[in-house]
Amino acid sequence: MDYRLELRNVSKSFGEVQALENINFQLGRNEIVGLLGDNGAGKSTLIKILTGYHQPTSGEILFNGQKIDRLTVPKARQLGVETVYQERALAELQTLWRNIFLGRELCNRWGFLDIKKMRDETHRLMSQSMGFTSTAVSPESHVGTFSGGEKQGVAIVRALFFDAEIIILDEPTMGLSLKETAKLVNFVRGIKEAGKSAIFIDHNVVHVYNVADRIVVIDRGRVAGEFLTKEISLDTLMEKMIRVAESGSLD
Amino acid sequence: MSSTTEEKAPEVSQTYKETFSFRRFARANGTQLGILGVFLALWLIFIVTAPDTFLKPQIYYAFMSTIPFFAIMAIPLTIVVVAGEMDLSFPSIMAMGMVAFLLTYQATVSIDSIPLRVLISVIAALLTGLLIGWLNGFIVVKFGIPSLVATIGTQFLWRGAVLVLSQGKSGTLSYVKESFLYPTLVGKIGGVFPMQMIWLILIAILGWVLLNRHKFGAHIYLIGDNVDSAELMGVNTKRVRIQAFMLMGLVAAFAGVVASFHVVYFWPSLGEGYLMRTLASVFLGGTSVFGGTGTILGTFLGAFIIGAIEAATVAVGLTGFWTQFIYGLIIVLSVIMHTYLRKRLK
Numbered sequence: 001m002d003y004r005l006e007l008r009n010v011s012k013s014f015g016e017v018q019a020l021e022n023i024n025f026q027l028g029r030n031e032i033v034g035l036l037g038d039n040g041a042g043k044s045t046l047i048k049i050l051t052g053y054h055q056p057t058s059g060e061i062l063f064n065g066q067k068i069d070r071l072t073v074p075k076a077r078q079l080g081v082e083t084v085y086q087e088r089a090l091a092e093l094q095t096l097w098r099n100i101f102l103g104r105e106l107c108n109r110w111g112f113l114d115i116k117k118m119r120d121e122t123h124r125l126m127s128q129s130m131g132f133t134s135t136a137v138s139p140e141s142h143v144g145t146f147s148g149g150e151k152q153g154v155a156i157v158r159a160l161f162f163d164a165e166i167i168i169l170d171e172p173t174m175g176l177s178l179k180e181t182a183k184l185v186n187f188v189r190g191i192k193e194a195g196k197s198a199i200f201i202d203h204n205v206v207h208v209y210n211v212a213d214r215i216v217v218i219d220r221g222r223v224a225g226e227f228l229t230k231e232i233s234l235d236t237l238m239e240k241m242i243r244v245a246e247s248g249s250l251d
Numbered sequence: 252m253s254s255t256t257e258e259k260a261p262e263v264s265q266t267y268k269e270t271f272s273f274r275r276f277a278r279a280n281g282t283q284l285g286i287l288g289v290f291l292a293l294w295l296i297f298i299v300t301a302p303d304t305f306l307k308p309q310i311y312y313a314f315m316s317t318i319p320f321f322a323i324m325a326i327p328l329t330i331v332v333v334a335g336e337m338d339l340s341f342p343s344i345m346a347m348g349m350v351a352f353l354l355t356y357q358a359t360v361s362i363d364s365i366p367l368r369v370l371i372s373v374i375a376a377l378l379t380g381l382l383i384g385w386l387n388g389f390i391v392v393k394f395g396i397p398s399l400v401a402t403i404g405t406q407f408l409w410r411g412a413v414l415v416l417s418q419g420k421s422g423t424l425s426y427v428k429e430s431f432l433y434p435t436l437v438g439k440i441g442g443v444f445p446m447q448m449i450w451l452i453l454i455a456i457l458g459w460v461l462l463n464r465h466k467f468g469a470h471i472y473l474i475g476d477n478v479d480s481a482e483l484m485g486v487n488t489k490r491v492r493i494q495a496f497m498l499m500g501l502v503a504a505f506a507g508v509v510a511s512f513h514v515v516y517f518w519p520s521l522g523e524g525y526l527m528r529t530l531a532s533v534f535l536g537g538t539s540v541f542g543g544t545g546t547i548l549g550t551f552l553g554a555f556i557i558g559a560i561e562a563a564t565v566a567v568g569l570t571g572f573w574t575q576f577i578y579g580l581i582i583v584l585s586v587i588m589h590t591y592l593r594k595r596l597k
Contacts, residue, residue, distance in 0.1 A: 073485035091476035093543040103484035
């Protein structure tokens with residue numbers, strides 16, 4: 001089977017704490033995988049291994065069937081992974097255009113910034129994808145003045161701009177209004193239609209169930225189970241989630 | 252780009268043009284306008300109260316002769332502080348660079364040409380500054396020690412090294428006058444305009460370009476603003492911070508050379524009077540101690556305010572005892588102003 005992304009027997013420990021234990025995880029082509037699990041189950045650690053932020057203690061990471069040694073954040077981005085982090089990863093005192101191009105500034109070979117192009121692109125993204133209609137917002141606006149939904153919009157558009165093949169969304173609906181959440185769910189469907197892959201993490205089982213092709217349940221650092229959404233009903237999934245949180249077993 | 256929203260994209264021109272609005276301009280440049288206001292107001296006060304001094308060019312030549320020694324260090328210090336770090340060791344780096352200069356000069360007696368020996372010695376001083384800066388950065392980044400604490404330590408360490416290596420002895424540098432570097436660094440254009448001012452302007456422009464038009468500066472702002480975000484988005488926060496400390500070390504060593512050439516003398520206490528003035532210039536200029544914001548122009552004006560107060564106090568007719576009091580007053584009031592502006596202009 002040809003996977004976009006695969007983890008083989010990945011473990012991660014922070015000192016004494018075993019955050020992940022022998023995780024096997026696959027993300028297929030044009031597949032949306034929902035990642036569910038209680039707080040502290042290891043979802044965010046798993047994500048940060050995929051994005052190159054944490055190095056696994058042991059195990060292998062494969063992109064398109066090729067093993068990658070020492071995955072770093074820039075390397076993961078080169079491989080087409082873009083992430084909308086739970087903590088949003090914005091620099092709030094800085095302008096919008098600096099945030100859109102955070103860590104990926106457009107510059108010439110001597111490292112001088114192409115500020116005009118970054119502003120233009122930001123302006124285009126703002127009007128076409130972020131839905132900023134207010135004239136008070138410009139590429140020069142400081143991100144710290146934005147609402148929660150607007151900030152999330154920035155984080156999402158940033159992930160999209162760079163032609164990502166794999167989009168990881170870590171708790172993207174946190175702090176969003178109902179309308180903003182609906183828009184986000186539509187956005188995740190858009191990823192699927194565009195032929196790309198995504199990993200979607202959320203506390204809300206309903207959101208995940210509605211967009212994911214497959215659901216992976218993580219509990220106490222292990223994969224507790226996997227389901228295809230077409231083969232399981234939402235009610236059964238909910239029951240299993242509660243059972244796993246209480247007993248550590250799905251059945 | 253995938254189509255993410257059903258609504259049709261509105262018609263937008265590809266290029267973005269910002270219409271000028273004073274409000275937006277004030278928002279974007281609030282702290283710089285604030286410090287410019289303070290600068291002009293103080294200048295006006297000086298001219299009105301001591302016209303004999305402040306309407307003649309001599310006082311300005313004097314300022315341009317003495318202020319650059321600490322003002323050039325305030326430029327890289329601004330970059331370090333914007334990155335959310337601090338460096339208190341630069342006065343010792345000034346002196347340590349000069350020790351490297353002297354040791355190299357002594358070690359090259361076999362070379363006949365004095366100008367060449369001076370040139371090699373200056374390069375040795377600059378490399379020493381770079382190396383000490385790297386070590387500061389390495390200690391901060393590798394061990395995760397707050398830079399304020401780490402550089403208090405290295406400040407003593409390198410001052411101690413200077414005293415040990417020089418045996419506490421001072422000495423003349425009269426031979427540097429034979430080198431082309433002497434007029435290049437501290438000469439006077441037309442007999443009046445000090446070269447060190449040219450160097451300050453050059454370093455300020457370079458600092459501005461680096462901070463505002465280069466990837467390095469973009470990363471400095473991001474790191475100072477939110478180091479976790481920068482790290483998550485793939486900025487090499489460790490390397491960039493080490494580079495900032497190296498820049499500080501390099502420029503401090505350069506300032507040590509310029510200040511020593513100016514008096515044609517080496518003092519083991521070189522730099523000791525510069526710590527507070529340099530720091531004050533940066534904070535007076537509106538750079539936030541919390542990192543993420545700060546400007547080179549602000550620091551530049553801040554340095555001239557600091558440098559002018561001493562002369563102005565006396566020219567205005569107060570005794571020299573007032574100097575520190577007025578320093579303190581202006582610094583405290585300006586920092587309050589900056590904090591207020593930052594909150595209001597968000």
